[in-house]
Amino acid sequence: MINLISDTVTHPTPAMREAMMNAHVGDDVFKADPTVNALQEKAAQMFGKEAALYCPSGTMCNQIAISVHTRPMDEIICEKLSHVYQSENGGYAFNSWAGIKLIDGERGKITADQVEAAINPPYDWLPHSRMVVLENSCNIGGGTVYHLEEMKAVADVCKKRDLRLHLDGARLFNALTQTGDSPQEVGALFDSISICLSKGLGAPVGSLLIGNEEFIAQARRVRKARGGGMRQAGILAAAGVYALDNHIERLADDHRRARQIGEVLAELPFVENIRPIETNIMFFDIKKPMTAQDFLDKLKAHDILAVSFGPQTVRFVTHLDFTEEMLGKTLEVLEKMK
Numbered sequence: 001m002i003n004l005i006s007d008t009v010t011h012p013t014p015a016m017r018e019a020m021m022n023a024h025v026g027d028d029v030f031k032a033d034p035t036v037n038a039l040q041e042k043a044a045q046m047f048g049k050e051a052a053l054y055c056p057s058g059t060m061c062n063q064i065a066i067s068v069h070t071r072p073m074d075e076i077i078c079e080k081l082s083h084v085y086q087s088e089n090g091g092y093a094f095n096s097w098a099g100i101k102l103i104d105g106e107r108g109k110i111t112a113d114q115v116e117a118a119i120n121p122p123y124d125w126l127p128h129s130r131m132v133v134l135e136n137s138c139n140i141g142g143g144t145v146y147h148l149e150e151m152k153a154v155a156d157v158c159k160k161r162d163l164r165l166h167l168d169g170a171r172l173f174n175a176l177t178q179t180g181d182s183p184q185e186v187g188a189l190f191d192s193i194s195i196c197l198s199k200g201l202g203a204p205v206g207s208l209l210i211g212n213e214e215f216i217a218q219a220r221r222v223r224k225a226r227g228g229g230m231r232q233a234g235i236l237a238a239a240g241v242y243a244l245d246n247h248i249e250r251l252a253d254d255h256r257r258a259r260q261i262g263e264v265l266a267e268l269p270f271v272e273n274i275r276p277i278e279t280n281i282m283f284f285d286i287k288k289p290m291t292a293q294d295f296l297d298k299l300k301a302h303d304i305l306a307v308s309f310g311p312q313t314v315r316f317v318t319h320l321d322f323t324e325e326m327l328g329k330t331l332e333v334l335e336k337m338k
């Protein structure tokens, strides 16, 4: 089977499993797991921040960040396609009693001017604008990336207006691979950053929340309150250390493979509106009367899996387990549909 459903479908490689098997472990609730500690220190250092926290999921990292940065009756500003709005069950309200103001951006991205215009004046009856969330790369936006200057402009507005700035960096390393910006440069702009180890980086489980000491100390308490304090978690964290050491550079291969698929998609008579392919995510539409499901069924007959987003839209995602050989087969199958 060739699986283009998501970059979350990867399995740990033999070398990653070896690293997990050999991990030194301890009780992380007592901060005594050497591998978790090493992973957290490594991540904090990479981004030039003071501290980091290993969490079970990216959703938990985002939700903890919202809880630490906001109070009830505060409002978060983000783009309408953001994961924190679309895919976390309204956790900002459920967990933090916060409201949300959605910006109608461009393929998931928002500008500094849009942020400034979305900040509420300080009336008693208006939610207090407290936090901005950027997503980089933006998943449903089509794997779109922010350049450093765009993020810097938003960060400047947040500083000036006293808002906290969080980066949902589930696929941040995909974005940095594309732009060439460094993690330190990004780290300097944000109050908090979440990173997924279990997407393109290929770990089976885990995400990191990164920030200053005070923020991470609070985040640690919130993680425990939500039942996310784990014991000998080093066995999982070892996969994260391995992923950061070995699976960042190869993301460029995923991006190249996505572009190669995009070239063939562009020649298919029943495909339209292919969004610009910036990273490892491809969104495109199927021309009526054909539907996304019709196309997915055809692919499935050739052992290729993908997903639809609505009746006409299809998403493909390349990743660690999508090999050069699978690319060859996928291109061959698509070529035959010309």
Ligand SMILES: *Cc1c(COP(=O)(O)O)cnc(C)c1O
Pocket (backbone or CB within 6 Å): 056, 057, 058, 059, 060, 062, 083, 084, 135, 137, 138, 139, 168, 170, 171, 196, 199, 207
């Ligand atoms: C996957 C993802 C997350 C977090 O997902 P988990 O499945 O909870 O780890 C957060 N933001 C974005 C943009 C994502 O794609």
